[in-house]
Amino acid sequence: MMSDEEYFSDGSDGTFQDDSMRFDDVEEEDQYLEDTRFDKPVKKAYEVDFKVHSDQQIRSGQQAQFEEISNILGLDIGQAALLLRHFKWQKEKLIEQYMDNPDSINKAVGIRPEAHEDTKITKVKDFVCDICCDDGDSMETFALPCGHRYCVECYRHYLTQKIKEEGESARIQCMGDKCTMAFDASDVQAVVDDDTFTRYKTLLDRTYVDDRESLRWCPAPNCIYAIECGVRQKQLNQVVPTVLCDCGYQFCFGCGLADHLPCPCSLVKKWLKKCEDDSETANWISAHTKECPICVSTIEKNGGCNHMTCRKCRHEFCWVCMGPWSEHGTSWYNCNRFEEKSGIDARDTQAKSRASLERYLHYYNRYANHEQSAKLDKELYTKTEKKMTQLQSTSGMSWIEVQYLDNASKVLQQCRQTLKWTYAFAFYLEKNNLTHIFEDNQKDLEMAVEQLSELFEKPVDQLANLKVEMMDKTAYVSSRRIMLLEDTAKGLAEDRWKFNVELV
Amino acid sequence: MSLPKRILKETERLRNEKDTGIKATIHGDNLRYFDVEINGPEGSPYEGGVFELELFLPEDYPMSPPKVRFLTKIYHPNIDRLGRICLDILKNNWSPALQIRTVLLSIQALLGAPNPDDPLANDVAQKWKEDENAAKATARQWTKEYAKKVSDQKEEA
Ligand SMILES: [Zn+2]
Ligand SMILES: [Zn+2]
Ligand SMILES: [Zn+2]
Ligand SMILES: [Zn+2]
Ligand SMILES: [Zn+2]
Numbered sequence: 093m094m095s096d097e098e099y100f101s102d103g104s105d106g107t108f109q110d111d112s113m114r115f116d117d118v119e120e121e122d123q124y125l126e127d128t129r130f131d132k133p134v135k136k137a138y139e140v141d142f143k144v145h146s147d148q149q150i151r152s153g154q155q156a157q158f159e160e161i162s163n164i165l166g167l168d169i170g171q172a173a174l175l176l177r178h179f180k181w182q183k184e185k186l187i188e189q190y191m192d193n194p195d196s197i198n199k200a201v202g203i204r205p206e207a208h209e210d211t212k213i214t215k216v217k218d219f220v221c222d223i224c225c226d227d228g229d230s231m232e233t234f235a236l237p238c239g240h241r242y243c244v245e246c247y248r249h250y251l252t253q254k255i256k257e258e259g260e261s262a263r264i265q266c267m268g269d270k271c272t273m274a275f276d277a278s279d280v281q282a283v284v285d286d287d288t289f290t291r292y293k294t295l296l297d298r299t300y301v302d303d304r305e306s307l308r309w310c311p312a313p314n315c316i317y318a319i320e321c322g323v324r325q326k327q328l329n330q331v332v333p334t335v336l337c338d339c340g341y342q343f344c345f346g347c348g349l350a351d352h353l354p355c356p357c358s359l360v361k362k363w364l365k366k367c368e369d370d371s372e373t374a375n376w377i378s379a380h381t382k383e384c385p386i387c388v389s390t391i392e393k394n395g396g397c398n399h400m401t402c403r404k405c406r407h408e409f410c411w412v413c414m415g416p417w418s419e420h421g422t423s424w425y426n427c428n429r430f431e432e433k434s435g436i437d438a439r440d441t442q443a444k445s446r447a448s449l450e451r452y453l454h455y456y457n458r459y460a461n462h463e464q465s466a467k468l469d470k471e472l473y474t475k476t477e478k479k480m481t482q483l484q485s486t487s488g489m490s491w492i493e494v495q496y497l498d499n500a501s502k503v504l505q506q507c508r509q510t511l512k513w514t515y516a517f518a519f520y521l522e523k524n525n526l527t528h529i530f531e532d533n534q535k536d537l538e539m540a541v542e543q544l545s546e547l548f549e550k551p552v553d554q555l556a557n558l559k560v561e562m563m564d565k566t567a568y569v570s571s572r573r574i575m576l577l578e579d580t581a582k583g584l585a586e587d588r589w590k591f592n593v594e595l596v
Numbered sequence: 597m598s599l600p601k602r603i604l605k606e607t608e609r610l611r612n613e614k615d616t617g618i619k620a621t622i623h624g625d626n627l628r629y630f631d632v633e634i635n636g637p638e639g640s641p642y643e644g645g646v647f648e649l650e651l652f653l654p655e656d657y658p659m660s661p662p663k664v665r666f667l668t669k670i671y672h673p674n675i676d677r678l679g680r681i682c683l684d685i686l687k688n689n690w691s692p693a694l695q696i697r698t699v700l701l702s703i704q705a706l707l708g709a710p711n712p713d714d715p716l717a718n719d720v721a722q723k724w725k726e727d728e729n730a731a732k733a734t735a736r737q738w739t740k741e742y743a744k745k746v747s748d749q750k751e752e753a
Contacts, residue, residue, distance in 0.1 A: 222693060223602065223658055223692045223693065224600065224601060224602050225600075225601040225602040225604075225605045226601060240693070242692075242693075246692065249656075249659055250659055250692060253656070253659050253660075267691060267692050267693055268691060268693050269691040269693045269694050269698075270689075270691070271691075
């Protein structure tokens, strides 16, 4: 069996075992991914197998496949490459069809395996280039096997424009009118300068990753890695394939957006669309200031923590639901749960639409708040980090000893991200007795997150003494997140959740 | 900037062009800008008409195609109200081996064989598909009305 270790090895041997040759192209790709061996501990329900590839590995992965096709079909590497790209890397289909009818495929792809001596750059006596109309015996000329010979200068100009301006790579054809003869990499290399050829190879790598459902570029800016994952588009309602790039960016392999666990891609798309459409209505929510429910003085939010204390009257309340904080953290806590009361007895359409807006705002409010809080938490941490450096020098704590703060901050960010998406998830979730478990998990995670977030707001001189508490809280918060994600992922896989919209 | 040899040669060749019903002459002192006349092909609704076009050779011609536009009003599914032409060789299927001459002959051929399935003027294409005879009648009428060989017609419009 082919494992992808072989594909993405550094191409040192490039040999393939023969028993890999099966002739069912549909199964092929799935097969080699399932065979992949990942040395990981037991997987959680919401985790998927994936592998990070460098650009080097992406390149050698292609090379290995060129060599394989080249060997089987007796073609040179360049021709094998053109064939594979034409067939979108479906090897079995290519081999089968090529063996059936090589001539028609050669024609469609633009290769001529029987004649490749003519492609070299040569000088031709009494040559006149039909493109630039220059002539001269010393002029260098170039032609693909079709024999449409023009001067090298013109071909260089042509290819450079195709590559650098039009971004073409995999399907560059001869300059001749209606000629479909294709340029392979060595043809291109023979004509263009190094810079253009580098660009050409980059473009080819890009089409390779784009053409394969099992590969996706990391969307982080300037990241050069691609991720390989076996989850298919058609599976996206059962699994949220979240991957972590070597650059540190965590994103969804299914849609390319930032980590949106536990929400399936289709709901994410719907939700973002809704938020965009309703942004004006919901805008007031993200405002930074609110009034104290008791004394009506203005309160500004600094950190991410939602436990607010009014400076004036000392009233403690929740920033999100504006209810008294004393109820939060007890069995009365229901900040995350939307009570569908007004919707039931709403008769006229106006009341109904008001009820549905209220419902949306309940979820949007919490969604937006976690997003905002994550930002504030981060800002607060940046400040804290600076102070920690001072603390390090005054208290003699080592760099290692202050890392618990770094870890806590990362976990906090991640959990806010998860919480944020639980509200989009909940918005589309139809209420039944199973959703209570979800809401309880959400509540537990939210409470734990708020407590951890609160620790961050403590003055810096107290932080050193809070180390143990902070580490404990961090571990607890992490475990709550895992609990929630396990439950939601299992529910998706088992088709247990009922949504109030179609998952398309 | 001096004119590339290729353009000089093509201009020379166009000057000697005969019997094809296409004519391109340099407009004023801009050697990249041409006044074009195309005769409507025989047997088409455009027969008997002389259509004026403008043609411009961009800086990187022949790597990029020439820009061509009808100046005479014409009723055709692949030519819009601004005179823009939907023709593959003027876009994706351009080859540097093509020339001004071949482009104009292709445009002439397009007049002889309209393609309402790849329309630029949607309303015209629609008519063409619904009632080809009526559409052709309109094209004939427009040809009579707008595409007469009157040298001062352009100034008038
Ligand atoms: Zn050719
Ligand atoms: Zn040349
Ligand atoms: Zn990355
Ligand atoms: Zn997604
Ligand atoms: Zn107050």
